[in-house]
Amino acid sequence: QVAACALADASYSYTSTLSKPKPRTLKQVVFSAETVNAELRDALAHTQALVAGIEVAKEWANRPANHATPSLLANAAKAIAKGPAFKCEVMGPKEVTKLGMGAFLAVARGAAEPLRFIVMRYSGAPAAQAPVVLVGKGITFDTGGISIKPAAEMDEMKYDMSGAASVLGVFKALGELKPAINVVGLIPATENMPDGQAVKPGDVVTSMSGQTIEILNTDAEGRLVLCDALTYAERFKPRAVIDIATLTGACVIALGGVRSGLFSSDDALAQALQLAGDASGDACWRMPLDEDYAEGLKSRYADVANVAGRQAGSVTAAKFLQRFASRYPWAHLDIAGTAWRSGAAKGATGRPVGLLLAYLLAQAGPAAAKAASNRRR
Ligand code: BES
Ligand code: MN
Ligand code: ZN
Secondary structure, eight states: OHHHHHHHHHHOOOOTTOSSOOOOOOOOOOOOOSOOOHHHHHHHHHHHHHHHHHHHHHHHHHSOGGGSOHHHHHHHHHHHSOSTTEEEEEEOHHHHHHHTOHHHHHHHTTOSSOOEEEEEEEEOSOTTSOOEEEEEOEEEEEOOTTSOOOSTTGGGGGGGGHHHHHHHHHHHHHHHHOOSOEEEEEEEEEEEOOOTTSOOTTEEEEOTTSOEEEESOTTOOHHHHHHHHHHHHGGGOOSEEEEEEOOOHHHHHHHTTTSEEEEESOHHHHHHHHHHHHHHTOOEEEOOOOGGGGGGGOOSSSSEESOOOSTTHHHHHHHHHHTTOTTSOEEEEEOTTTSEEOGGGOEEOOTTHHHHHHHHHHHHHHHHHHHHHHHHO
16 A cells, blocks of 8 residues: 555646646556455555545645636535435535525635535445544635735645545545445535625624634634534534644644644544554644633634634634534544645645545444455455
8 A cells, every 4th residue: 555655646747737738657556466365455446546535635636726616626526426325415605594604604705706515425334324524624715815815825725625625535435445334525615715795804703503703813714614514514413523624824833744633522533543544654643622722712702713812723723613513523634734745846645535544444344344345346
């Protein structure tokens, strides 16, 4: 798996918006082994599905924002969620308004591109089995809104839908492996733009959960789209909910590009994710969630503010999300440092598809994995 993933990564090249794309030159890799058994065949199938998933995630994260709008992401989700085990539903502003997602709608106010709320379902197990829900941040471009970002490197904010791209990548891999588990993918997708209609610092909005939020900084938009998706996740009676987001610059400072930030209210879930990360070479590191970190989120004008002070920014962001994830075991992956590389080698990494797939396959268990591999034969 390590060798195949390294070869795939090194031979990958982005092509979709080049007039004269350079196609991939590496066409085939042959592995030789003394004995070819079922275990080896399964490892190979897993790796092929993993590489396909990673490349879907890279493709969508790399695409410029004008080639990866919320509507285009929704179309991609529909194309990936094809086949009898899949369902995909796409909602627009009307349905999201009806659901009462006031926080998500507030972020989308400034955008001319219409928002999309994407619901993907993979059913590999009986319906009675509680699903794992993956929630991917889908900000297709983050200008910061009225709290606008500086111009330098702002182009990199096209990657702000890398969490969503990782959900698409996982679903791609599920379609190839067909493991015996149920998975739901939720993607709140919108641009974050400044505009005459845009939400303003100090505005108070009501989230789907009923909690009111004082939006003190419109650049802390990821947590606003995620909180409503986390409330929506309750209806699936999930066994676990994992959100994946390029959430904070503070996480880049804390952990760099080596490990993603892991936050969880559930020790068993945290341990399973940490193990999956180490096993797949797509590692994460657990960060704290002490209640004292929530102090700065207090607001005079709403139940909660969307930002705290400058200290421990990735933790206070997670504390905000935790308020909306009290009804199920929950984990949050801050991939701001790991989803893409800057500088000369600029590009999406496809992380954390490897971590998530390893976690899901471990959840399916050895028995379920075996049944899936028999079905494939
Ligand atoms: N998408 C950014 C986080 C980000 C910044 C990822 C830089 C990768 C590199 C997020 O929406 C954001 O702007 N967060 C703010 C939060 C702050 C206003 C509390 C940040 O990190 O500066
Ligand atoms: Mn932002
Ligand atoms: Zn953002």
